Amino acid sequence: MTSINEQPIPAARPVIGEDEIEAAVRVLRSGRVVQGPEVAAFEEGFSRLVDGRHCIAVNSGTSALQLLILALGIGPGDEVIVPSFSFAASANAVRLTGADVVFADIEPGGFGLDPAAVEAAITPRTAAIMPVHLYGHPAAMDRIVPIAERHQIAVVEDACQAHAAALNGTPVGAFGAGGTFSFYPTKNMHSLEGGMVTTADAELARTLRLLRNQGMEQRYANEIVGANMRMTDVSAAIGRVQLAKVEGWTEQRRANAAYFDAGITAPAVTTPPVAEGARHVYHQYTVRIRGDRDAAMARLTEAGVGNAVYYPTPIHRLKPYWEPDQKAGRTWELPETEKAAAEVVSLPVHPSLTRNDLERIVTAVNSLGENL
Numbered sequence: 074m075t076s077i078n079e080q081p082i083p084a085a086r087p088v089i090g091e092d093e094i095e096a097a098v099r100v101l102r103s104g105r106v107v108q109g110p111e112v113a114a115f116e117e118g119f120s121r122l123v124d125g126r127h128c129i130a131v132n133s134g135t136s137a138l139q140l141l142i143l144a145l146g147i148g149p150g151d152e153v154i155v156p157s158f159s160f161a162a163s164a165n166a167v168r169l170t171g172a173d174v175v176f177a178d179i180e181p182g183g184f185g186l187d188p189a190a191v192e193a194a195i196t197p198r199t200a201a202i203m204p205v206h207l208y209g210h211p212a213a214m215d216r217i218v219p220i221a222e223r224h225q226i227a228v229v230e231d232a233c234q235a236h237a238a239a240l241n242g243t244p245v246g247a248f249g250a251g252g253t254f255s256f257y258p259t260k261n262m263h264s265l266e267g268g269m270v271t272t273a274d275a276e277l278a279r280t281l282r283l284l285r286n287q288g289m290e291q292r293y294a295n296e297i298v299g300a301n302m303r304m305t306d307v308s309a310a311i312g313r314v315q316l317a318k319v320e321g322w323t324e325q326r327r328a329n330a331a332y333f334d335a336g337i338t339a340p341a342v343t344t345p346p347v348a349e350g351a352r353h354v355y356h357q358y359t360v361r362i363r364g365d366r367d368a369a370m371a372r373l374t375e376a377g378v379g380n381a382v383y384y385p386t387p388i389h390r391l392k393p394y395w396e397p398d399q400k401a402g403r404t405w406e407l408p409e410t411e412k413a414a415a416e417v418v419s420l421p422v423h424p425s426l427t428r429n430d431l432e433r434i435v436t437a438v439n440s441l442g443e444n445l
């Protein structure tokens with residue numbers, strides 16, 4: 074039970090503090106609000122998180138994915154291998170370009186694409202593999218990138234949940250042909266709404282800049298067909314404030330996770346795995362619960378501990394994917410995906426948790442015991 078003095082602990086707490094407000098007001102007062110110097114400075118600053126790669130700011134993580142796939146020349150007739158255990162945006166970005174989504178399973182016990190399943194899903198039509206660094210944990214890039222290289226297909230990283238995560242010292246967003254990030258308010262850093270594409274390829278970076286702005290570098294000298302997916306300078310100014318803080322926030326998230334790892338002992342609860350060499354940035358602290366998950370979540374809520382399931386329905390079971398597959402008589406064998414979707418619960422891990430919050434969360438989880 075939540076005591077009278079104790080407020081419920083929210084599952085996420087986006088930061089819009091005085092620094093962010095001041096930055097936004099400064100840009101608003103300047104009168105220069107569309108894509109301009111703040112966006113350029115944000116791109117330059119973010120580049121440090123991805124080993125100096127080119128950075129192209131856009132209006133959302135979904136736009137970042139969609140533009141990257143378009144810029145790689147992927148479209149109708151092509152296939153992209155995507156995990157079904159992700160947010161729908163991962164697959165939506167592929168389908169919006171006209172390419173086909175091929176779902177592959179995740180690793181047993183983990184939450185990232187299974188390299189063996191990826192290899193088995195490759196066909197002559199495969200144009201790209203999209204590993205998702207889900208919850209802030211890097212996917213198995215050390216094994217996926219060599220598969221892509223062997224088959225000469227692109228790797229498109231969905232790092233929307235994984236700012237500053239790394240594997241064996243390489244940051245996510247610096248492995249593939251391109252990487253993508255989201256700056257949605259609940260992410261580890263935000264710009265109200267926003268996204269970033271990262272790439273080492275200067276030519277691809279130029280194409281991305283054209284695509285986000287009607288195909289123009291010079292005004293009214295359109296070179297290709299493009300969209301309007303520009304980031305505003307207001308968003309970029311907020312993003313820059315958050316970028317200066319994200320490293321500290323990440324360390325706090327990691328410290329919170331370490332506290333949970335050490336303190337959670339309930340037999341029905343499995344704490345999140347971390348692969349060797351991985352820097353997990355804990356966008357989510359996601360446990361697996363054996364037994365009655367709904368009952369466990371209700372008990373956590375009753376104890377004032379926010380909790381949520383990301384994601385209860387695998388993408389292949391969502392209507393826009395399920396119905397066409399049913400019609401075509403196509404089925405996916407994704408046992409680890411189905412299992413994860415049935416077992417996961419994310420607990421609060423955001424950097425504003427107090428020591429008292431951490432203790433309350435561990436106590437509530439451990440009181441679930443083993444009889445669920």
Ligand SMILES: Cc1ncc(COP(=O)(O)O)c(C=O)c1O
Nearest residue numbers: 133134135160162163233255257
């Ligand atoms: C894994 C994943 N991919 C893509 C996206 C899309 O990002 P956005 O909401 O900024 O479009 C998100 C975030 O919402 C996400 O979590």
